[in-house]
Amino acid sequence: MIRSICGAPRALGKCGLATVMALAAWHPAQAADTAAPHALPPLLAGANVAQGQKFYTDLKCAACHAERMMGSTSAMYTRPDLKVHNPKQLLAFTQMCVTQLNHDLFPEEVKDIAAYLNQTYYKFK
């Protein structure tokens, strides 16, 4: 999962470093604790990852992505032309997709979803 994020040649330098750091920080104990607040970048600090995952499931975010990515629920976050390159863009994109769903969430709730996506796919520090 981490490796495929690095598919974009222009992101290689940054991504290579991020991958090394992510691997260095990786711990089986930590991986099980998806709500570990220290694993989130400052912009997403304090977010509730478990709650974010619940929203993500309840709002069926993955279904629409899968429709566009040949059935894959994760390919949207690992495609070569990723649109999200930092926590700020992640938050903005999450908000955009929530709005597209015609869902009114509180900013904290959008942050929860972004934190879940960060922990699962983007791994921004």
Ligand code: HEC
């Ligand atoms: C109606 C279809 C649809 C739904 C529902 C949807 N998305 Fe998306 N999402 C898209 C499309 C299309 C893109 C790619 C847009 C682009 O490339 O400009 C995208 C891209 C994204 C990205 C950026 C991926 C990247 O390139 O890094 C994020 C993050 C995201 N969606 C989050 C969500 C979340 C969270 C939800 C649920 C709240 C959601 N989406 C629901 C259609 C949808």
